[in-house]
Amino acid sequence: MAIHFISDLHLADDTPALNQLFLDTLAEWQGRIDALYILGDLFEYWVGDDDDSAYLDAPLAAMRGFARHTPLYVMHGNRDFLMGEGFERRSGAKLLADPTMLEAHGLRILLSHGDALCADDAAYQQFRAVSRQPQWQQAMLARPLAERHAIARHARAQSEMNKQETGLSAISDVTEAAVQTLLAAHDWPTLIHGHTHRPAHHRHLAEDRGASRWVIQDWHGEHGGYLRLDEAGVSALQLGR
Numbered sequence: 001m002a003i004h005f006i007s008d009l010h011l012a013d014d015t016p017a018l019n020q021l022f023l024d025t026l027a028e029w030q031g032r033i034d035a036l037y038i039l040g041d042l043f044e045y046w047v048g049d050d051d052d053s054a055y056l057d058a059p060l061a062a063m064r065g066f067a068r069h070t071p072l073y074v075m076h077g078n079r080d081f082l083m084g085e086g087f088e089r090r091s092g093a094k095l096l097a098d099p100t101m102l103e104a105h106g107l108r109i110l111l112s113h114g115d116a117l118c119a120d121d122a123a124y125q126q127f128r129a130v131s132r133q134p135q136w137q138q139a140m141l142a143r144p145l146a147e148r149h150a151i152a153r154h155a156r157a158q159s160e161m162n163k164q165e166t167g168l169s170a171i172s173d174v175t176e177a178a179v180q181t182l183l184a185a186h187d188w189p190t191l192i193h194g195h196t197h198r199p200a201h202h203r204h205l206a207e208d209r210g211a212s213r214w215v216i217q218d219w220h221g222e223h224g225g226y227l228r229l230d231e232a233g234v235s236a237l238q239l240g241r
Contacts (some may be wrong), residue, residue, distance in 0.1 A: 001034045002230035003104055007113070007194025008218035010079065012044035013055040021240055025224075026062045031069040034104075038093070039194050039216060040077025040113030045156060047148035048141050049086025060090045067092030075100070078115045078128065078195065082137060101186060107123045107229050109187050114195030114215070117174035117182065172196065179204055183211050190234065192227060194218065199225055199236065 011019050029036060043056075066072055072093040086094055098111040113130060130136055140148065162183060173196050183191060183204060188211040198216035203210060214234055217225025223240040 001032065002035050002228050003035045003037065003102075004029060005037045005039060005111075005216055005227040005229070006219075007039040007216040008041045008077070008197060009038075009224065010041055010044040010219065011059060013042070013053060018219055018224075019055065019059060021060055021219065021224060023062050023165070025239060026066045029070065030066045033070060035071040035073065036066070037096075037102075037111060038072075038074045039192070040075050040115075041079045041097075042074060042077070042195065043080045045084050045151050045152040046080035046087070046134040047145065047208065048082055049090065050145060051149075052145075058119060061139075064090070064092040075111065075113055077113045078124075081131065082141065099186070101189065102119055103125050105229055105233070107233070108187075108189035108195045109229065110182070110189040111193065112182070112193040114193030115172060117178040117193070118172060118176045118196070120171040141211055173198060176204070179213060180206055183213075184209075190214070190233070192216065192226065201234075201236070 006025075009018060009022060009024060022179070026036075026103075063072060072091070072094040072170075073096050074083065074087075074091070075096045075098050083095060087093070096111065098116070099110050102109040115124070119125065130174045140151075143151075174193075179191070184206070190211060191213040193213070194216040196215055197218045198215055200215050202213040202215070204207055204213055212234070214227055214236070216227055217238075219225075219234065219239075223238070225236060225238055228235050228237055
């Protein structure tokens with residue numbers, strides 16, 4: 001069988017078509033693949049494992065059912081980094097460190113969300129460093145749930161406004177230096193990540209070393225993409241209508 005990778009679904013209470021595509025995809029793949037890896041930003045935001053938003057019930061239940069038959073792994077993204085042990089219990093998934101090394105089908109695959117590779121976005125990297133600290137997260141999770149939702153909605157609105165004003169700006173993409181540093185630190189494996197919303201297959205070279213980098217297609221509207229790893233290697237495929 002095969003291993004599948006998805007990323008950047010950004011499921012929310014106002015994305016019914018995407019939410020249904022996720023449910024349909026899990027139903028189709030359950031028991032038919034070796035494992036599913038979700039490499040960050042499964043949800044538009046995650047304000048804590050105690051979130052009781054009604055729209056979460058269906059995807060979390062579907063994930064629990066899926067995980068009973070097929071290994072399911074989830075990596076934190078830049079929108080849902082507050083997932084913890086409670087999320088694992090509710091979803092049946094296992095949380096992964098970023099990055100994580102996987103060896104399968106004769107390949108060494110390094111998995112990452114990808115946000116840490118966008119080194120030119122200094123403001124975001126500063127926020128990322130602070131928001132991954134246990135003290136910051138404990139303070140955030142200590143706030144009332146309604147307040148956390150308000151903070152997340154404000155951040156989401158600000159992000160959408162920035163996208164409309166600047167589009168996919170250069171600083172929102174990975175830098176060659178950051179990619180090569182990561183690849184070199186892990187002896188030049190194949191790299192798979194999401195985050196940038198720039199699906200592609202790249203080749204990175206340095207002296208006598210080289211490696212492939214695959215960027216997973218993000219999900220939007222009624223469409224999405226995924227990467228498939230099997231005995232033939234890595235391939236990019238489409239989901240939805």
